[in-house]
Amino acid sequence: MASGFSPPQSRIRGKTSSRSERTDYKEPEKACALRLSAGMTLMAAQTQTVTCKFIGDFKVGDNILSNANALCHLSSNNEKGVFNKLLVVQSGSIVEAALDQIIYRAQNYTKEGVPNIPEDVLKKIRDSKIERFNNIIQAMETHRLLDELGANIYKDLHRLRKLRNRIHIQFDDEPEDVDRDDSKAFVDATVKWGLSLCLSVLKHLGEKYPRPPELGVYAQDVSIPAS
Numbered sequence: 001m002a003s004g005f006s007p008p009q010s011r012i013r014g015k016t017s018s019r020s021e022r023t024d025y026k027e028p029e030k031a032c033a034l035r036l037s038a039g040m041t042l043m044a045a046q047t048q049t050v051t052c053k054f055i056g057d058f059k060v061g062d063n064i065l066s067n068a069n070a071l072c073h074l075s076s077n078n079e080k081g082v083f084n085k086l087l088v089v090q091s092g093s094i095v096e097a098a099l100d101q102i103i104y105r106a107q108n109y110t111k112e113g114v115p116n117i118p119e120d121v122l123k124k125i126r127d128s129k130i131e132r133f134n135n136i137i138q139a140m141e142t143h144r145l146l147d148e149l150g151a152n153i154y155k156d157l158h159r160l161r162k163l164r165n166r167i168h169i170q171f172d173d174e175p176e177d178v179d180r181d182d183s184k185a186f187v188d189a190t191v192k193w194g195l196s197l198c199l200s201v202l203k204h205l206g207e208k209y210p211r212p213p214e215l216g217v218y219a220q221d222v223s224i225p226a227s
Contacts, residue, residue, distance in 0.1 A: 046226040047072070048199055052098070052206035053215065056105040060097055067094055068224050075225035084186040085166070087225075091194040092164025095157070095201050096133045099140060102209050103130050114209050117145065133161045149204055156197055163194070195225055 055061040071090045074083040105114050106125040113122060121143045130139045140146050141154040162174040163185070172180040179185050202224075 047223040048226045050199055050203040050206060050224070052202050053210035054098070054101055054105070054205040055211070056101050056109060060101060060104075064094055064097055067097075072223045072225055078191075081183075081186075081188060081191075084188065084191050085182050087191045088160075088163050088186055088194040089167045091198040092133075092160045095160060095198050096136065096164070098202055098205055099136050099157075102145065102205060103136060103139060105209075105211075112212070116208050117143070133164070134158075137161065145209075146201070146204065148208070149200060157201075160194060160197055163190070199224060199226075 055064070067090060071087065071094070074087050074090065077083065078087065102114060102117075103125060105112070106117060106122050107130075110126075113119070117125075125139065125143070128139065130136060137154060137157045140157075146153045146157075159175050163178070165171055165174065166182070166185070172182070172185075
């Protein structure tokens, strides 16, 4: 498996650049695409294929690769559902990072822009402070960026967000219709649903909001468990 994205130091958040900057950056040596290989197996975990070309912050790209790899290891060693909760939490974290990249590009890539997002919408996003999973989902819904994934997509993302937040063990009262007992809240069907949602979002972002085509030659391979 390829090592991932290697950004120049100026691109790493918290170093010499700020999230609030609206300048366009030089392209790094590694590009923004993630590619999942069809029919691959990592140990016992089956994978599905999606090509994602939407990453703007290349360290986030590295971390998505790393977390996707961890997701596969959890899936392949999930005897009797012992890692069910961690699989859902990990899926939610990957989805949040992926969605955040569209906001990041809209706010920072003022020359390149983001395909399929009108300039007036880009301006509204640039003028807003959008952080945390809840706010990211709200911004996506406000600007109708995920409407093609179905009428329930935003509701589903909020549900995934609430399940992801149960990484904090004491926050066990959401989603409202889910048992407080983790063993009952994170059943096999919930894992399957979370993985399917994760793959759908990644696929949509890659198809709808890609970076320039010439960056596709730098695509990296990453495995995501099939649902």
